[in-house]
Amino acid sequence: MLAYRLLTEDDTSAFCHKVTEALDKGWSLHGSPTYAFDAKRGVMRCGQAVVKEVEGRYDPEQKLGQL
Template sequence: MPASSPAPFKRYRLLTGPDDAAFCQRVSTLLDQGFELHGSPALTYDPVRQCVIAAQAIIWPADRPAPQPQNG
């Protein structure tokens, strides 16, 4: 049976946003849930918003079953 990522997530995601604490927290939260980094981050400057935009790919490993929902 193939592994599946936790709902509603896909096995591959590309996270993007301003390179700030909120972006780092989004990545960290997904890593804590079991996703893994895929490749290196990318950065670019948005002159309209006058900020650095970060991108980081994450994957859900194919050999890892999705976590079971917690009752509580």
């Protein structure tokens, strides 16, 4: 099964750490990162899709961050 996650965070080093942690756990980048302004909070937000090939079948109860 190919698992998919969209990692998001404010535009700080926390975003880079989140993506780096996912890569360290075997996830791969999928597509280009995104960058948008959150007008309600007045901050820039980043996003990056990641994918990972895992054993088994899709289970909507499974926590993707634990794969």
